[in-house]
Amino acid sequence: MTNRARSGAVLVGYDGRRSTHAALAWATHEAESRGLPLHLVHALTGDDEPRPGSGAAHRAQEATDAALALVEQLAPGLEVHAETVVGPPARELLSRARTCAVVVLGGRRHDDDALTHGHAVAEQLAGRCGCPLVVVRDTAHLTATPSYAGRAGHRQRVMVGVDGSGSCGAAVEFAFDRASRLGLGLTVLTCRWRQETWPHGADAVDWAAPPQEEQARLVGEELAGRRDAHPDVDVETRLVGGHPVDALIEESAASEMLVLGSRGCGGFEGLTLGSVSRRVLTHARTPVAVVPSEPQSSQQSSH
Numbered sequence: 001m002t003n004r005a006r007s008g009a010v011l012v013g014y015d016g017r018r019s020t021h022a023a024l025a026w027a028t029h030e031a032e033s034r035g036l037p038l039h040l041v042h043a044l045t046g047d048d049e050p051r052p053g054s055g056a057a058h059r060a061q062e063a064t065d066a067a068l069a070l071v072e073q074l075a076p077g078l079e080v081h082a083e084t085v086v087g088p089p090a091r092e093l094l095s096r097a098r099t100c101a102v103v104v105l106g107g108r109r110h111d112d113d114a115l116t117h118g119h120a121v122a123e124q125l126a127g128r129c130g131c132p133l134v135v136v137r138d139t140a141h142l143t144a145t146p147s148y149a150g151r152a153g154h155r156q157r158v159m160v161g162v163d164g165s166g167s168c169g170a171a172v173e174f175a176f177d178r179a180s181r182l183g184l185g186l187t188v189l190t191c192r193w194r195q196e197t198w199p200h201g202a203d204a205v206d207w208a209a210p211p212q213e214e215q216a217r218l219v220g221e222e223l224a225g226r227r228d229a230h231p232d233v234d235v236e237t238r239l240v241g242g243h244p245v246d247a248l249i250e251e252s253a254a255s256e257m258l259v260l261g262s263r264g265c266g267g268f269e270g271l272t273l274g275s276v277s278r279r280v281l282t283h284a285r286t287p288v289a290v291v292p293s294e295p296q297s298s299q300q301s302s303h
Contacts, residue, residue, distance in 0.1 A: 187237070
């Protein structure tokens with residue numbers, strides 16, 4: 001291991017609590033599979049910086065040492081940069097995220113404090129960090145093996161939401177890349193829900209057309225060219241009814257990752273990022289990736 005950071009790293013927020021263990025394990029597997037270094041940030045929110053030799057400094061070092069030991073166990077020899085900083089986690093992560101490949105955070109469904117803290121940070125970063133943001137629940141199997149390894153067949157798939165709005169292209173590309181890189185299948189989910197969730201109201205969907213026909217049109221337009229670029233990926237499409245957020249939460253149980261676009265829910269227009277964060281990120285049954293709709297370079301230039 002080394003503490004030399006490099007542009008393009010997988011950035012993970014870690015605070016020593018169990019709610020961030022799974023996020024650290026997921027980030028480690030992701031960095032290893034991408035051939036990238038891991039950048040671990042332990043953000044302290046206390047008013048005073050831990051003084052050398054103080055109890056706070058000792059606890060901070062213990063947390064960092066435990067994190068590095070877990071990384072070494074999961075991916076021996078992986079390049080790692082670990083740092084302890086003092087300040088709001090969202091601010092510290094955001095300042096480092098713009099040159100990273102992906103940002104990873106943790107959250108626990110059955111721990112209200114950890115869940116509120118983790119997803120509050122996620123809401124502040126999603127759509128602003130210039131790269132995909134992944135929120136990983138405290139799921140036991142993630143700490144031992146990658147989420148895609150040794151799972152039942154139906155979980156060996158990435159799921160991405162598509163509605164034909166044009167804003168979910170980056171999310172679809174992220175999903176294709178992950179599926180291809182890890183030898184997974186890809187499930188493309190569309191939801192037929194006649195309300196304001198469509199990007200241009202009723203104009204976006206031919207409501208007179210049979211659902212399966214309209215789904216084929218929307219998916220075909222979004223996947224054009226991507227199937228040829230990733231011939232190794234087994235692609236299946238699913239059409240479901242009901243509210244898109246509810247559908248994504250329900251369907252997420254059948255995937256190893258759920259991929260969303262930052263403008264609405266995987267392109268499901270009308271759902272604000274806050275709605276995605278509070279409902280899908282909080283209740284999805286698998287890790288969730290929120291992918292910026294615009295290229296990273298253009299987002300960076302706007303800051």
